[in-house]
Amino acid sequence: MFSLILPTFNEAANLPELLPRVEQALAGIDHEVIIVDDDSPDRTWEVALALAKERDDLHVIRRIGRRGLSSAVIEGFLAAKGDVLAVMDADGQHDSGLLKRLYEAVRGGSGIAVGSRYAKGGSVGQWDERRHFLSRVATRLGQAVCRVKVSDPMSGFFAIDARLFERVRPSLNPKGFKILLDLLVHIPKDTRATEHAFTFGGRLHGESKMSRRVQVEFLEYLYDVTIGRFIPLTFLKYCVVGFLGVFVNVGAYWVYAELLRVDGIISFAGFSVAVIASIETAIIFNFLLNNVWTFAHKRLRGASALMGFAKYNVACALGALVNYAVSALLVWRAWPDLLAVTIGSFTAVLWNYVMSRMITWKD
Ligand code: GDD
Ligand code: MN
Numbered sequence: 001m002f003s004l005i006l007p008t009f010n011e012a013a014n015l016p017e018l019l020p021r022v023e024q025a026l027a028g029i030d031h032e033v034i035i036v037d038d039d040s041p042d043r044t045w046e047v048a049l050a051l052a053k054e055r056d057d058l059h060v061i062r063r064i065g066r067r068g069l070s071s072a073v074i075e076g077f078l079a080a081k082g083d084v085l086a087v088m089d090a091d092g093q094h095d096s097g098l099l100k101r102l103y104e105a106v107r108g109g110s111g112i113a114v115g116s117r118y119a120k121g122g123s124v125g126q127w128d129e130r131r132h133f134l135s136r137v138a139t140r141l142g143q144a145v146c147r148v149k150v151s152d153p154m155s156g157f158f159a160i161d162a163r164l165f166e167r168v169r170p171s172l173n174p175k176g177f178k179i180l181l182d183l184l185v186h187i188p189k190d191t192r193a194t195e196h197a198f199t200f201g202g203r204l205h206g207e208s209k210m211s212r213r214v215q216v217e218f219l220e221y222l223y224d225v226t227i228g229r230f231i232p233l234t235f236l237k238y239c240v241v242g243f244l245g246v247f248v249n250v251g252a253y254w255v256y257a258e259l260l261r262v263d264g265i266i267s268f269a270g271f272s273v274a275v276i277a278s279i280e281t282a283i284i285f286n287f288l289l290n291n292v293w294t295f296a297h298k299r300l301r302g303a304s305a306l307m308g309f310a311k312y313n314v315a316c317a318l319g320a321l322v323n324y325a326v327s328a329l330l331v332w333r334a335w336p337d338l339l340a341v342t343i344g345s346f347t348a349v350l351w352n353y354v355m356s357r358m359i360t361w362k363d
Contacts, residue, residue: 001030001031001032001081001082001083001084001261002021002026002029002030002032002082002084002086002099002103002159003031003032003033003034003077003080003082003084003085003086003087003098003162003181003278004022004026004032004034004086004087004088005034005035005036005072005073005076005077005080005085005087005088005226006018006022006033006034006035006053006076006087006088006089006090007035007036007037007069007072007073007076007087007089007090008036008038008044008048008090008221009036009037009038009040009044009067009069009209010040010042010044010080010206010209011040011042011044011090011091011118012040012042012043012044012046012208013173013204013205013206014090014091014092014203014204014205014206014285015035015044015047015048015051015090016047016051017092017094017204018090018091018127018204019033019051019055019058021092021096022088022096022099023055024096025096025097025099025100026099029100029103031057031082032057032058032059032080032081032082033057033058033059034058034059034060034061034078034079034080035048035052035058035060035061035077035090036061036063036071036072036073036075037061037062037063038066038068038072039062039063039064039065039205040062041159042239043238045060045062048060052059059079061075061076061079063075067157067215068174068175068176069176069177069179069209070172070173070174070175070176070177070178070182071175072178073087073173073179074169074172074174074179076164077162077169078169078335082158082162083161083162083163083326084103084106084107084159084161084162085152085159085160085161085162085165086099086102086103086131086158086160086354087156087157087158087177087179088115088156088157089157091203091204091205092201092203092204093200093201093202093203094115094156094157094198094200094201095199095201096120098115098157098196098198101113102115102157102158102159102196102198103159105159105194105196105272106159106160106161109192110146110161110165110192110194111160111187111192111193112158112159112160112161112164112184112187112189112191112192112193112194113158113159113160113193113194113195113196114150114152114155114157114158114180114193114194114196115155115157115158115196115198116150116151116152116155116195116196116197116198117151117152117155117198117199117200117341118151118152119151119152119195119196119197119349120197120201122152122197122198122199123199124199124200124352125199125200125202126202126232127202129173129265131309134215136250137153137352138154138218139151139152139153141222142154142178142181142184142222145181145185145222145225145226146181146184146185147185147186147187147188147189148184148191148193149184149185149195150184150195150356151195152195153178153181153184154178154180154181155180156177156179156180157198158180160183160291165183167187167198168183168186168187171186172186173225175217175220175221175222175224175344176214176217176218176220177210177214177217177218178218181221183223185245187223201280202245229335233240233349234294234295237290237293237294238290238294239353241286241289241290241293241294242286242349242352242353243349244285244286244289245249245282245285245286245345245349246282246342246345246346246349248281248282248285248286248322249278249279249281249282249323249341249345249348250278250341250342250345252277252278252281252282253274253275253278253337253338253341254338256273256274256277257271257274257277257337258272260273260274260309262279266337268331271328271337272324272328275323275324275327275328275341275344276324278341279320279323279324279348280320282345283312283313283316283320284309286312286316287309287312289310290312291305291308305361315352318351319349319351319352320348321346322344322347322348322351323344323345323347323348323351324344325344326340326343326344326347326348327340327341327343327344327345328344330343356361
């Protein structure tokens with residue numbers, strides 16, 4: 001059986017035109033079509049369900065509270081009954097006339113059969129120069145990380161042997177758009193891949209969901225499968241934030257110390273207040289930046305952000321204590337105060353790092 005996944009987000013206007021084409025292309029093949037919709041605001045799921053009532057071979061998965069092309073495709077594959085799985089855009093840009101060839105290629109022994117815009121005879125159609133350029137760069141970068149090389153690893157149009165998918169499923173990274181690339185990164189080197197040229201058409205209705213965010217996710221993905229295997233991206237971000245926090249710490253100290261200076265001289269009590277306030281300033285800065293950037297995928301909001309901030313303060317308290325102790329000790333020994341605060345601050349980053357390794361990431 002051939003299972004075709006159609007991921008959709010705001011494609012309500014396209015489905016009624018697309019499905020008859022698909023139906024025609026798959027005539028004579030035992031098949032099912034699974035639409036995976038992410039609760040589209042334009043109610044694509046409603047249109048899909050109405051169409052599914054008239055046809056036994058059409059199924060609809062409506063995901064609530066989730067977004068993402070790759071994860072939608074994976075979810076569709078997991079629900080599929082076929083021994084050949086395929087995916088195609090639901091906006092008419094992919095040539096449904098190619099479906100049968102992709103199916104037959106996998107039936108004929110290919111692990112994966114790719115609809116390619118860059119194979120001989122294919123084309124990206126009418127793209128502006130900017131998108132053309134971005135696509136070429138992305139293709140080159142993608143090819144560099146693939147185990148199995150094809151001319152168009154960024155294609156969203158392909159078929160795969162269900163057993164092969166099942167084998168690599170645990171290692172997939174469902175972030176963003178690049179499902180085919182992710183498969184090509186993880187399938188065995190000797191997998192047979194065939195390419196089938198087609199021309200990328202125009203959209204029937206609506207607009208592309210390829211956003212700036214999707215492009216950033218692609219770069220993050222490249223990091224994840226290369227350097228990220230050794231240094232996780234989250235950890236790298238954590239360190240960058242910690243490093244920036246040192247500057248905030250020292251900068252804030254400088255401002256507070258200026259305010260507390262009397263006749264150009266700061267008392268030890270004044271110094272202590274300035275250090276503690278600047279440490280808290282850095283903690284607030286680090287928490288906010290970690291929350292919106294490092295841990296953006298599980299960002300805390302509202303009341304849970306307040307709770308999270310309280311917990312973060314406790315976690316940082318020991319580091320802060322070390323920071324204060326080192327700064328105070330050095331000033332006590334008559335070191336220049338800015339130098340003492342800088343050294344104290346770096347010590348805290350190191351301390352927090354060691355603590356994180358021992359407690360947060362202890363395995
Ligand atoms: N369920 C779900 N969730 N579907 C989505 C989402 C999502 O978050 N984002 C996009 N889709 C669906 C769209 O509704 C469409 O059917 C298909 O995925 C492709 O999305 P488009 O927004 O039309 O992408 P594109 O045409 O700009 O990009 C095409 O070319 C890229 C390479 O240049 C696609 O084929 C991509 O897969 C491909 O990487
Ligand atoms: Mn499209």
